[in-house]
Amino acid sequence: MTVGRLATVLGATLRRERQARLLTQRTVASRAGVGQATVARIEQGAQTPDLALVERLFAAMGRQLTLGVEDLDAHVDRRIAELATRPFAEQLVTTDIGQFRRHVDGISHVFDGPTAALLQGAPLPAPGVHVALLWSEADAIDDWLTRKYARRWMDRWQEYRHIPVDPREPYPHRWQTVAGEIHARMCDELPRSIEVRHGEQHYRVVPLAELEIVDPGTAGLLHRYRELSAGQPGAG
Structure with missing residues (x-):
């Protein structure tokens, strides 16, 4: 499990447990002795807390985490299988495609990666929205991101930070x-x-055949999806 994957799992679990107990982020944060913004970042998967903080956050809800092991990437197969059972409208809700479409203005784009695959009927896990953008529009993209209060991902800290959002910056x-x-x-x-x-x-998307050539990550997910589909009764 990568650090990014761990942060996503912890965040989703924390949010699910908090909402099940009808607690606000502020209440959990106060009980755990941290700021509400910290709880928000953890729930978003933008920050991986240390183990002591994990224990405090779940103890604040009268809960504790347990650990388990599974085959590497087994969660990916489960997520693909789960998405495949949902109508497309429900699959779309798991992404930021609709939100992106409502906000984007004047920026040339084509949907890319797992987002493009999802829009073409392959139910790949696609958090957020994956798009292809133009270098020639870097100024406009920088301005748009600034107006949309963007924070930029930093691999080193495995979280989003308030650093320059200009796509020409080395991040x-x-x-x-x-x-x-x-x-x-x-x-x-x-x-x-x-x-x-x-x-x-209407959506402009990179075709699946092209994705399998230029995007190894998406190609791997498509391969897993087809293997899972082939193993279903009546498949083929």
Whole structure:
């Protein structure tokens, strides 16, 4: 389990337990002796707390964590299988696609990676929204991110921080904004795309065949999805 994966699991578990007990972030934070912003960052998966803080946060809710082990990436297969049982409208809710579409203005983009795959019917886990953007629009992207109160992901600390959001700065092209979590692939030209339609909405997406060539991560997820689908009764 990577640090990023651990942060996501801890955050989701903390949020689920807190909401089940009808507690606010402020209440849990006060009981644990930390700020409300710390609880918010942990729930978002933007900060991995140390073990002592984990214990305090769950103790503040009268709970404690237990540990277990499983095959590497077994959670990915479970998540794909879970998504495959849901109608597309419900799958879409697990991403920031709708939120991104409501906020984006004047920025050329094509949906990329697992987001593009999801929009083409492959239910891949796709937190946030993955897009291809243009280097030639870096000024406009910088301005847009600033207006959307963006924080930038830092691999070193495994969290989002208030550092320069300009895509030309030497940091990952990953931001947390009021338009959702954005994972960008910066390009000299937008990749070849096709249009898919869901209801009244139209989306420009990188085709699956192209993703399998240029995006090893998404290609691996697609392979897992097809293997799982082939093992289902009536598949093929």
